[in-house]
Amino acid sequence: MKKHCCDYMNYHANFTCDIHSDPFDCPDNLILFDKTNKEYGLIIHDGGSSIIGISFCPWCGKKLCFNLSMKGDPLHFWNGGWGLIFRYLAMLSGLGIALLNLFDPIHQGITRWLMVICGLFIFSSHLKFILDKKSKTTDNQKQTY
Ligand SMILES: [Zn+2]
Ligand SMILES: [Zn+2]
Incomplete structure (x- = not known):
């Protein structure tokens, strides 16, 4: 289990649901952590698979690791x-x-x-x-x- 900036982020980024295998289907799942790019995204529960990339932790405000070389990725929407x-x-x-x-x-x-x-x-x-x-x-x- 990866250590994140704070307990809240630890909980949400590592969140797994027993009922929903797809994080987009689960209303309790708020944060999607992309282990490959080390990016954080807010899951938008609009029935699709929308994500808004976040560069700061919503709970503690710490700057999250953000890989700026990946332009055009939906996770960079907010930072772009x-x-x-x-x-x-x-x-x-x-x-x-x-x-x-x-x-x-x-x-x-x-x-x-x-x-x-x-x-x-x-x-x-x-x-x-x-x-x-x-x-x-x-x-x-x-x-x-
Ligand atoms: Zn945090
Ligand atoms: Zn669920």
Whole structure:
């Protein structure tokens, strides 16, 4: 039995059901661990075999081992284009919150400034992530060519 980041992940990644042989059939099975690629996926119980790849543990927040060389795999869905679009949206909404409270305050006094700081914080943390990601992509390209 492989050791995972925490007890919750240990339980879910090693979960086997006596009734359902296929993990997609079992409503109790949440996490699919791909031993070959060391990747984690959230099982979407929509009757099919959908998986959303996760790069962080939903219970303890630890970064999960993620093999970025496997592009196009459904497990990389979240870490790929859509994840970045989400980051952009989150960044913009953070900026929006900050600007809205700065120029058109719904809240008054200290709450208003807390919202502004909060918004700016969201904005900068997502911006940092996107810039990190961009520079990493550039590094990868340099290595490839
Ligand atoms: Zn964990
Ligand atoms: Zn079951």
